[in-house]
Every structure is written in C-alpha cells, then in structure tokens.
Amino acid sequence: MPPSSPPGLSGTLLAFQTGRVRPLMVGGRKLVSAIGKTTVSGPIQVGILGLAGDEQADLSVHGGLSKAVYALPSEHLAWWQAQRQSRGATMFEEALAPGYLGENLSLQGLLEHELFIGDRLDFGEVVLRVTQPREPCGKFNAVMGYAQAAKDMVQSGRSGFYLAVEQAGFLQAGARCQVLPGSRSTRVSEALQLKAWKHLR
Template sequence: MASTGQLLSVNVAGAAPLLAGGRSVLSGIRKRPMADRVAVQPLGLAGDEQADLSVHGGLSKAVYAYPAEHYPLWQTMRAQAGAAAWGEALPHGAMGENLTITGLLEAEACIGDLLRFPDCTLAVSEPRQPCFKFEAVMGFKQAAKMMVQSGTCGFYLAVREPGTIAAGESFEIVPGPRQVTIRELFLAVRIKHR
C-alpha cells in the first residue's frame, strides 16, 4: 500500500570554494532553498552542481533527499560540539540535500521505491556516504562519524520521469521490490569499510 510524504524545501547550489580539512576545495554542498519550481532532469535539478563527479551526481545519484526529522539531532550535536549556539536552527539544505522531506526515513525507504510527485517521479537508489566536506559545513570534525553511527544518512534518488518540483508538494511513496532498506545498505557498506 502506498503512503505519502511532504516536500518541505527544494535546495540547489553552484560549485564554490569551501575551506575543508585545512584546504580550499570546490563543493556544491551549500544548498539554498528555491522559491520557484525547479526543473528535474535526468542528471539532477536545474541550477545544482556537483564539484567531484567521481563520488557525487550521475544517473543513480541525481537528487539527494534528507528527512527533516533528523534536523533536531544535528542541531543538538552541533551545539554540543561548540559549532553552534543551543537552539540555533539549521536552514533547509544544510545537510547538502536537494530535497528536505518528511514522511520517509532510512529504515522505511527501500531501494527501488518510487517517490511520485505531481510532475516527476524519483526512485530511491542508494544511501549517502558522508565525507570531509560534510564535516566542514557542520563545523566539527566528528560529523561524518556521527552520521555513520546514527544512520541518519538520507538517500540518493534516480530520476525516473523528469519534470518540475516545488516546495510544499506532497509525494506518494510507491513500494518497489522491498528487498533492502537504505538503513540496511548503509550499515552493510559501513561494516565493509571498517
């Protein structure tokens, strides 16, 4: 049976210099919410760039979705690490995500599930693996480790039907083969790389 979720924000960024690990690197991680409809193309959202195509982007990682349900956890972790004030809110897109959503967590999202929006359809493809750029934008060195330990990775989406998308839309979650969840795959990859 299909269920629904909500799209809170559509976020994009151009590749820009980012100070990470003591050096300047190009990154598209600093996403900002868009007020208008955004075109969804086979390789991602219009106006969005990935700086390192060896690990970001491509057909299976065209769009990155992140559950807003995890934002309070990250706000608390940043405050505990001294990277932010207590109660300081993170803006949508702060996790580097294109889509800030509610209603679908990693333990529920299975590879092959479809997110059917009014004008496009996306398919859950794989979990995100955090890197040093994520630590730079979060403001503390253990951020990638904390994402791995908490399993709050979000997930990549492949574009099945291009179109447009806008904040405030609902989406239908159409179950795929239901063989492996994002959380299960994320944990399996984590164990493999220990």
C-alpha cells in the first residue's frame, strides 16, 4: 500500500504572481526569461494555460497544459536567501520576495515530501493537479546569483511543483485548498531526484 499524506492535508494560498518576458544575462549571453514574477492583487483568472497576464519565454520547457502554473512552498524562501548569501552572493541582503524564483503561487503548508504526482489541490472554484517537480536550469543560477543554485535545488528538494488546471476559475489570496489524493505512487520530492539528478552530477 503506497504511503499517504497526513489525513486532511490542506494549504493556504498566500499570494500569486505573474511575469512578463524580459532580457536576462546568462553566462555572458543575453537571453529572455519571465522567471521574475510580481505579486498582483485582487482575484485572478486561472485558465487551462495558467494565470491571466503571465508569460513564458520558452514554451518547450515552461507552460502548456501540464505546466500551466508553478507553485512554491513559501517556507523555502528564507532557506534560499541564506543559501545565496552563504555562497558569496552577499550583495543580495533583502529577503526574497514571493515570485522571485518564478513561482505563480506562494503556498503555505504543502511541502514536496507530502504531495504526490497526481494529487489535486481543491480550492473550491479552481482545481489544480500536481504534475511534476520543477527542474532548475542555468537561468535559475543567474537569477539566484551563484553557480550551484540548480544543484542545491535538487539536493535540498526545495523545488516547488507544476500544476495542470483541471477546473478553471478565479483565485484569491488567502484561499485554502484541500488535497485530494491521486494514485499516491511518487512523491514530488522523489520525482525531482529521478528526473533531475542525472543532469546535475
């Protein structure tokens, strides 16, 4: 019998963020990215391709039906701030703001080792399904300000996860969701190790 999350697992949507595609320097090359998101207020429409007003620079690796929304546990922000400072990125003294790591949803109470691929987050009007963990790339290293950021994400499991939109509607900050169990075969944290570790050794 597969392991399960604690009975009645639930979480809270603290904030939501959207971003526009803009220039980003990576290894001396000028690329484009929408990794930096900005918090927006009021109810926001969630469609099958994500939050209204959100953009993705490379649809081959971000966005689409299975990666329409990217969620990150807000509990991770303080850890990431400590990591970037300890790795020499001392010029970044301000606390990381929601959306800095590219997350659309800042969640509280739902961690990667508690959620399984296929679980659903039921907000009432909106229902989102966990599809896969985030896999970091070179753009993430550039934004975080140190070269080992992607590796730290894999080793720590603090990756966040992508969501497909099963039921579209409107979301409001402060909304709570209930976790509806899926097949319960692979935790998000386990899927990250399986998918990404081989690329970062």
